[in-house]
Amino acid sequence: MATKNIEIVVAPPAPHMVGDGFRVHNFIPSGYHLDMQRMNPFIMMDYNSKYYFPPTNNPRGVSVHPHRGFETVTIAYKGKVAHHDSAGNSGVIGEGDVQWMTAASGILHKEYHEEGFSKTGGEFQMVQLWVNLPAKDKISKPKYQGITHQEINTFQLPDNGGLVEVIAGQYKDVKGTASTFTPIHLQNARLNKGGIADFSFPGNYSTALLVVEGSIKVNNTETVASDHFVLFQNDGESFVIEALENAIVLVLSGEPINEPIAAHGPFVMNSRAELMQAFEDFNTGKFGYLDE
Amino acid sequence: MNFSKETGLSNFRSYLQTKAQVTDEQFAVLAEKLKVEQIQKGNVLLRQGEVCKHSFFVEKGLLRSFTIDNTGKEHIIQFASEHWFITDRSSTFFHEPSDLYIDAIEDSCIVFLDQDFINLASDISTSFRQYNEKLLQNHIRHLQKRINLLLGATAEQRYLDFIKLYPDLTLRVPQWMIASYLGVTPESLSRVRKELARKNFKSI
Numbered sequence: 001m002a003t004k005n006i007e008i009v010v011a012p013p014a015p016h017m018v019g020d021g022f023r024v025h026n027f028i029p030s031g032y033h034l035d036m037q038r039m040n041p042f043i044m045m046d047y048n049s050k051y052y053f054p055p056t057n058n059p060r061g062v063s064v065h066p067h068r069g070f071e072t073v074t075i076a077y078k079g080k081v082a083h084h085d086s087a088g089n090s091g092v093i094g095e096g097d098v099q100w101m102t103a104a105s106g107i108l109h110k111e112y113h114e115e116g117f118s119k120t121g122g123e124f125q126m127v128q129l130w131v132n133l134p135a136k137d138k139i140s141k142p143k144y145q146g147i148t149h150q151e152i153n154t155f156q157l158p159d160n161g162g163l164v165e166v167i168a169g170q171y172k173d174v175k176g177t178a179s180t181f182t183p184i185h186l187q188n189a190r191l192n193k194g195g196i197a198d199f200s201f202p203g204n205y206s207t208a209l210l211v212v213e214g215s216i217k218v219n220n221t222e223t224v225a226s227d228h229f230v231l232f233q234n235d236g237e238s239f240v241i242e243a244l245e246n247a248i249v250l251v252l253s254g255e256p257i258n259e260p261i262a263a264h265g266p267f268v269m270n271s272r273a274e275l276m277q278a279f280e281d282f283n284t285g286k287f288g289y290l291d292e
Numbered sequence: 293m294n295f296s297k298e299t300g301l302s303n304f305r306s307y308l309q310t311k312a313q314v315t316d317e318q319f320a321v322l323a324e325k326l327k328v329e330q331i332q333k334g335n336v337l338l339r340q341g342e343v344c345k346h347s348f349f350v351e352k353g354l355l356r357s358f359t360i361d362n363t364g365k366e367h368i369i370q371f372a373s374e375h376w377f378i379t380d381r382s383s384t385f386f387h388e389p390s391d392l393y394i395d396a397i398e399d400s401c402i403v404f405l406d407q408d409f410i411n412l413a414s415d416i417s418t419s420f421r422q423y424n425e426k427l428l429q430n431h432i433r434h435l436q437k438r439i440n441l442l443l444g445a446t447a448e449q450r451y452l453d454f455i456k457l458y459p460d461l462t463l464r465v466p467q468w469m470i471a472s473y474l475g476v477t478p479e480s481l482s483r484v485r486k487e488l489a490r491k492n493f494k495s496i
Contacts, residue, residue: 065463086493265463276459283455283462285489292467 001200004207004236006222008033010229012049019062021113022126023051027210027229034231036132036261036268039206041182041254043070043261043268044130047210049227050078053113055121061112064290066282067103069138069268071131073186074099075167075250077212079124080114086288089144096149098167100178104133104140106278106287127210127250129186134257135270137181145178152177161195162243164188169253171199184254191216191243198240201253207232214247300328300351300401307349307375312423318416325409331355331396338394344383346404350376353400354464357392358472368473371397371461377405377427397465442475448484450474 010032012025024046029036036043053060059082074081076093083099084090086108093099094114101107113124133140147167155164155174168176169185176186183205189197191214201207209218209230217223219239224230232239234256241249262269267278281287301323308314314322331337331353338344340360348355355372357380369392372378383390384407396402414421434457441450451474455462462470471481 086489265460279459279463280455283459284452285485285487285492287489288493289486289489 001238002203002236003219004201004203004232004239006218007231007233009222009224010034010231012047012227012229015049018046019060019111021053021060021062021111022046022048022128023124024048024128025227031229034229036263039208039231040256040261041132041184042129042206042208042252043132043263044128045210045229046128047227047229048124048126048128050123050125053079053118053121053124056118059112059115059118062110063292064108064110065266066106066108066287067101067266068106068278068282068287069103069274070133071100071102071104071181073101073127073129073131074111075127075129075188077125077127077248079122079126080117081111081126082114083109083111084290085109085142085144086290087142087144089146091146093146094149096152096165098145098147098152098178100145100147100168102133102140102143102145102181104137104142106281107142108287108290110290110292125212127212129252130268131180131184131254132257132261132268133181135259138269138274147177157191157195157197159195160192161197162189162191164197164251165190182255182257185252187251188212189241189247189249189251191241191247191249193243193245193247195243195247196240198238199251199253200238202255203235203237205253205255206234207253209241209252210250212248212250214243214245216247216249217242217244297328297330300403301326303351304328304349304403308420312417313419314413314417318413318420321416322409322413325406325412327404329402329404331400331402333396333399336393336395337402338380338383338390338392340391340393341389342383343387344380344390344392344394346406347377347379347384347410348372348394349403349405350374350378351401351403353396353402354398354461355394355400355402356397356465356469357394359391360393366472367475368469371458371465371473373458373461373464397469447474447476447480448487450476451481451484451488 028034028039028045080094082092152165164171165188166174166176167186168178215225264275305319350372357369380390380392382388468478471478
């Protein structure tokens with residue numbers, strides 16, 4: 001199988017606040033070479049690199065807001081987030097947990113630091129990813145997969161190299177825990193120093209890495225530091241990563257959805273008319289209601 | 293916000309070309325009368341009592357005009373998002389001290405138009421003069437409708453009219469500002485939205 005080579009390594013862009021609870025580096029779509037069409041089906045990635053939030057009695061976060069036309073995937077590395085949505089789901093995700101929310105036809109939700117975490121304060125580190133839906137599923141029923149760290153299927157790497165958590169898709173013979181609408185691989189490689197993991201995905205898939213912790217070497221050549229994002233060429237299938245110190249690497253690869261993208265704020269549809277409809281449906285209560 | 297003055301000016305030229313058929317040659321003459329500024333969120337462009345010398349064209353961002361009553365409460369008169377004009381006409385046209393405040397709700401790129409610009413553009417371009425008059429008539433039409441809604445419509449009718457005029461503002465401004473524009477309390481706006489959701493949720 002041909003080697004999948006690196007296209008570019010992107011340093012974390014200057015952070016900005018989302019609400020008052022998430023201090024994020026936006027890689028997709030505003031990063032260099034990382035627009036929605038290029039990264040499709042991954043249409044947004046905000047990365048809250050490790051950041052200390054001091055104690056507070058008023059949980060920080062993002063108040064009620066809508067989504068339509070895609071899925072939001074939140075992967076918690078440090079800290080805890082509580083969330084509520086207009087479909088009646090609520091819960092807390094903590095270290096290692098994943099929240100996979102299919103907004104589809106429309107949902108309102110809010111996300112705050114969990115109360116206990118807010119009171120003690122602490123290090124906070126998360127990824128939020130938006131995964132595009134194909135046109136036929138954009139207006140399907142919203143659904144929710146809350147996946148605890150223990151529920152995520154894992155593959156043990158040989159030679160005490162660490163493990164790969166298969167959130168979605170497949171790694172070797174281990175299938176992902178989450179269900180997806182289009183072929184998507186989303187995995188956390190938790191590697192011990194010197195640990196090696198090899199990956200293989202179809203050449204045409206949009207494929208990338210985010211180094212969440214530690215530093216790694218990719219394909220025995222390129223060294224990539226913490227908080228950096230690696231975009232692979234849509235060519236070749238296999239690549240290998242090696243941990244230069246204990247490392248956590250988020251691996252994402254997905255089949256591009258070859259449809260037009262019309263995006264405005266929290267709505268990602270196929271046409272401008274559908275965006276206008278999304279605003280009207282949101283404004284007239286068709287996404288439901290959620291108290292602030 | 294990375295939106296340069298040159299971009300602001302060139303976008304305003306395309307706007308005038310499309311809407312008022314102002315040619316490149318005409319715009320070249322007019323451009324020296326124009327000023328483009330980046331206005332940061334929270335900055336005030338006009339204070340009550342000042343004489344307003346400009347109309348403001350929003351290239352990018354969001355402005356609002358409002359008054360403050362004797363009890364200190366704000367009343368929002370107008371929002372102006374991309375490609376809206378906003379000013380205090382009693383001040384720009386009649387040179388009276390302004391009743392209004394105008395400030396930026398988002399980081400904005402604003403084109404400043406003074407009376408000289410309007411006069412010169414009207415002199416050299418008939419289509420601009422016609423367009424400008426249409427804008428004025430349209431503005432009066434909106435104000436008339438707004439007075440009528442404020443006098444006689446329910447909070448729900450006012451809200452439904454608001455979202456037609458400003459479809460994306462519910463995601464850009466806090467609830468209390470929308471309530472202020474509608475002349476209702478934030479609690480009653482929240483009741484309206486809850487009631488709409490009760491009627492319309494799951495009807496997709």
